Amino acid sequence: MQIQADRNAPVGVFDSGVGGLTVAREIMRQIPEERIVYFGDTARVPYGSKSRDTIVRYSRQIIRFLRTQQVKAIVIACNTASAYALDTVAAETDIPVIGVINAGARTAVGATRNGRIGVIGTEATIGSGIYTRVMQEMRPEVQVIGKSCPLFCPLVEEGLLHDSVTDEIASRYLSELKGKYIDTLVLGCTHYPLLRSTLRRLMGEDVVLVNPAYETAIELKGLLREQGLSRDPDAPFAGDQYQFFVSDLAEKFTDFATSILPNEVKETKKIQIENY
Amino acid sequence: MQIQADRNAPVGVFDSGVGGLTVAREIMRQIPEERIVYFGDTARVPYGSKSRDTIVRYSRQIIRFLRTQQVKAIVIACNTASAYALDTVAAETDIPVIGVINAGARTAVGATRNGRIGVIGTEATIGSGIYTRVMQEMRPEVQVIGKSCPLFCPLVEEGLLHDSVTDEIASRYLSELKGKYIDTLVLGCTHYPLLRSTLRRLMGEDVVLVNPAYETAIELKGLLREQGLSRDPDAPFAGDQYQFFVSDLAEKFTDFATSILPNEVKETKKIQIENY
Numbered sequence: 001m002q003i004q005a006d007r008n009a010p011v012g013v014f015d016s017g018v019g020g021l022t023v024a025r026e027i028m029r030q031i032p033e034e035r036i037v038y039f040g041d042t043a044r045v046p047y048g049s050k051s052r053d054t055i056v057r058y059s060r061q062i063i064r065f066l067r068t069q070q071v072k073a074i075v076i077a078c079n080t081a082s083a084y085a086l087d088t089v090a091a092e093t094d095i096p097v098i099g100v101i102n103a104g105a106r107t108a109v110g111a112t113r114n115g116r117i118g119v120i121g122t123e124a125t126i127g128s129g130i131y132t133r134v135m136q137e138m139r140p141e142v143q144v145i146g147k148s149c150p151l152f153c154p155l156v157e158e159g160l161l162h163d164s165v166t167d168e169i170a171s172r173y174l175s176e177l178k179g180k181y182i183d184t185l186v187l188g189c190t191h192y193p194l195l196r197s198t199l200r201r202l203m204g205e206d207v208v209l210v211n212p213a214y215e216t217a218i219e220l221k222g223l224l225r226e227q228g229l230s231r232d233p234d235a236p237f238a239g240d241q242y243q244f245f246v247s248d249l250a251e252k253f254t255d256f257a258t259s260i261l262p263n264e265v266k267e268t269k270k271i272q273i274e275n276y
Numbered sequence: 277m278q279i280q281a282d283r284n285a286p287v288g289v290f291d292s293g294v295g296g297l298t299v300a301r302e303i304m305r306q307i308p309e310e311r312i313v314y315f316g317d318t319a320r321v322p323y324g325s326k327s328r329d330t331i332v333r334y335s336r337q338i339i340r341f342l343r344t345q346q347v348k349a350i351v352i353a354c355n356t357a358s359a360y361a362l363d364t365v366a367a368e369t370d371i372p373v374i375g376v377i378n379a380g381a382r383t384a385v386g387a388t389r390n391g392r393i394g395v396i397g398t399e400a401t402i403g404s405g406i407y408t409r410v411m412q413e414m415r416p417e418v419q420v421i422g423k424s425c426p427l428f429c430p431l432v433e434e435g436l437l438h439d440s441v442t443d444e445i446a447s448r449y450l451s452e453l454k455g456k457y458i459d460t461l462v463l464g465c466t467h468y469p470l471l472r473s474t475l476r477r478l479m480g481e482d483v484v485l486v487n488p489a490y491e492t493a494i495e496l497k498g499l500l501r502e503q504g505l506s507r508d509p510d511a512p513f514a515g516d517q518y519q520f521f522v523s524d525l526a527e528k529f530t531d532f533a534t535s536i537l538p539n540e541v542k543e544t545k546k547i548q549i550e551n552y
Contacts, residue, residue, distance in 0.1 A: 042326075043320070043326060043330050044319070044320050045325075049321075049433075049525075050318075050319060050524050050525065051524050051525050053524075054319050054523075054524045150430070150434055151430055151431070151434055154426070154427055154430040155427070157325075158426055158427055164444070165441055165444055165445060168440070168441055168444075169441060247330075248326050248327050248329075248330045249325075249326065249327050274550045
């Protein structure tokens with residue numbers, strides 16, 4: 001079925017806050033002709049300590065908002081929302097909706113040599129068991145060891161990316177995974193790529209670190225092409241190519257976003273997401 | 277003016293999550309005959325990194341919910357919501373509404389000998405400057421030094437109450453205050469009394485630690501008496517004396533609450549707060 005959407009419309013990307021910008025950045029790199037409407041749910045961040053019901057309700061509101069921006073496809077750039085809400089919202093939405101988990105899982109099962117894969121993420125993502133389920137469907141013999149790292153997001157949001165406290169917390173979280181001789185580690189939360197150098201040092205050079213953002217952008221590119229939804233690179237832009245919306249604290253978001261995307265964030269608009 | 281409320285009705289107490297339980301505990305201790313309806317906004321916690329507009333909107337919804345429980349008075353058991361929303365919501369509500377900041381400020385200006393008072397709290401509470409304003413209205417010559425401690429809440433919620441990482445973070449946050457020779461420190465977030473032993477050790481025995489929860493319970497007791505709203509100690513209870521409601525994850529809340537209030541939490545009910 002060919003979808004009746006405008007191929008020159010933007011792609012909607014959403015996250016609980018700023019983490020999803022690591023996914024937006026990969027989409028900008030790999031499909032530079034696409035337009036993006038980004039939404040960060042900064043009034044209700046974090047998602048990682050909330051329930052399935054709540055995450056599904058929030059995701060539905062965000063999708064209703066993104067539809068008002070005439071998006072042609074949606075990327076759930078948040079592992080927790082992908083874990084809890086993707087199946088439900090994809091089934092009730094008539095444009096393509098993808099998450100970050102399938103792409104990350106596929107890369108990890110392709111990368112492992114010894115079949116032992118670690119996954120780090122929020123309490124919700126790890127508690128859902130979704131990475132284990134998806135990876136074992138792809139390759140039943142892999143062993144998956146999940147570990148929730150609830151302090152990583154607050155540490156990243158405080159900017160302690162290279163800090164002895166972050167090292168100490170990371171060392172506690174990862175010691176269990178190191179003891180299990182994993183050779184591949186999925187960074188199962190969009191904040192975690194910002195801790196890559198700490199994680200790399202603690203896990204050693206031989207462990208492959210998988211950033212699902214990279215593979216998600218590739219999946220999006222293929223999906224748009226398949227469905228005839230790739231943007232015409234010669235079509236003129238009406239307005240900014242990248243637009244940013246949040247549910248709170250637009251200026252603070254712009255500051256953080258500019259540290260990840262130095263030239264792309266012209267302004268951030270605040271909306272009342274519970275009205276959608 | 278005598279308020280037309282039932283003196284045997286419960287007191288409403290609310291917070292962004294579990295922190296306000298330290299205030300509820302003081303009310304239970306000091307006015308054991310009162311009934312309490314507690315609401316923790318666990319679907320939207322934390323408040324400390326959000327804007328005034330958002331906190332006012334959330335506080336209004338919670339007050340509308342508490343009114344459906346026929347409360348006779350409301351305690352905003354959250355410093356951030358007290359800082360941003362108390363004046364607005366108190367002016368539009370026809371039952372008494374009090375926060376935790378006035379009570380804490382009064383204790384601190386009474387306790388200081390050298391007139392140098394430190395306040396620790398969330399980014400929102402410290403950024404609002406409210407403790408400085410309120411204390412200088414009470415005693416214009418005091419000097420107030422505020423310091424936001426954004427990682428304290430996540431560390432408390434992870435249970436790292438006695439931990440080397442918490443010590444290290446606390447030592448960084450407090451070093452600035454120690455350099456200013458304060459003799460009184462206001463614990464300006466309801467989570468912080470749970471870190472009292474760490475704070476005590478770092479600040480030394482000579483600094484008075486002020487927990488606004490204690491003084492807030494005294495203020496509530498006086499206010500109820502003044503307004504003819506003290507509960508008749510002989511009136512029978514219809515149902516549980518203490519009731520707990522949250523916007524998400526009721527079981528997790530019950531577990532945490534039971535660690536603070538071992539015998540008082542029979543069950544926690546989940547409601548959809550954005551419907552109010």
